[in-house]
Amino acid sequence: MTRLRNLSLKAMATAAAVGTLSVMVAGVASADTAYNAAGTYRCTFPGIPLQDVAITATLTGPDSIAAGTSVTPTNVGGTATISAAVHSLLTAVGYDGIRGTATVPVTAASGSVSGPASGLQIPEVIYPAGGAITVNINQVATSSIPSYTAPAAAGTDTLSLGTPITAALQFHKKSNNTWSNWNMSCTPKTSAPAFSPTFTIT
Numbered sequence: 001m002t003r004l005r006n007l008s009l010k011a012m013a014t015a016a017a018v019g020t021l022s023v024m025v026a027g028v029a030s031a032d033t034a035y036n037a038a039g040t041y042r043c044t045f046p047g048i049p050l051q052d053v054a055i056t057a058t059l060t061g062p063d064s065i066a067a068g069t070s071v072t073p074t075n076v077g078g079t080a081t082i083s084a085a086v087h088s089l090l091t092a093v094g095y096d097g098i099r100g101t102a103t104v105p106v107t108a109a110s111g112s113v114s115g116p117a118s119g120l121q122i123p124e125v126i127y128p129a130g131g132a133i134t135v136n137i138n139q140v141a142t143s144s145i146p147s148y149t150a151p152a153a154a155g156t157d158t159l160s161l162g163t164p165i166t167a168a169l170q171f172h173k174k175s176n177n178t179w180s181n182w183n184m185s186c187t188p189k190t191s192a193p194a195f196s197p198t199f200t201i202t
Contacts (some may be wrong), residue, residue: 039193097172099124105162
C-alpha cells in the first residue's frame with residue numbers, strides 16, 4: 001500500500017508539473033505585443049493654412065488571434081508632433097497651448113474593426129516659445145476602444161490608421177488667457193500608415 005501511495009503521489013506531482021508547464025507555455029504563446037504605426041498627415045489649424053503633422057499610433061494586443069474571434073486592444077494612444085515652423089505660425093496668431101480629445105479610425109485588411117477609437121485624451125499643456133511640440137494622445141478610463149474580429153481563415157492581417165483622424169480641441173489664447181474651440185481634421189499626406197507587425201491569425 002505504501003508503494004502504491006508513493007506512486008500515486010508521484011503521478012499527481014508529475015501531472016501538476018505538466019499542468020503548470022502547459023499554462024506557462026500558453027501564456028508565452030498569447031503574449032502581448034506592441035503594434036505601431038507612423039505617418040505624415042495634413043491637419044487643419046485655427047488662423048493658419050493646412051500643415052504637416054507627424055503622427056504616431058500604438059496599441060497593445062495578443063501576438064496571435066484565433067480565426068473568427070474578437071479582441072479589444074489596450075494602451076491605445078500615440079503622439080502628434082508639430083514642427084518648430086508650425087509652432088511659430090501658431091505663436092504668431094496668439095496660441096500657446098492645447099487640450100482636448102482625439103478620434104482615431106482604424107481599418108483591417110481582412111478582419112473587421114467595430115469602430116474608431118474615440119475619447120483619447122490630449123492633456124492640457126501650455127508650451128514654451130520656440131521649438132517643435134509633441135502632443136501626447138492617451139487612452140483613459142472614458143475612452144471608447146473598438147474590438148477587432150479576425151477573419152475566418154488562418155494567415156495574417158494588417159491594421160492601418162483610417163482617415164480622417166479628428167480632434168475636438170481647444171487652443172489657448174495667450175493674450176487674454178482664454179480657450180477657443182477648434183475641430184481639427186487630419187488626412188494622410190500620401191497613404192494611411194499600417195501597423196507593424198502584422199497580426200497572426202491561427
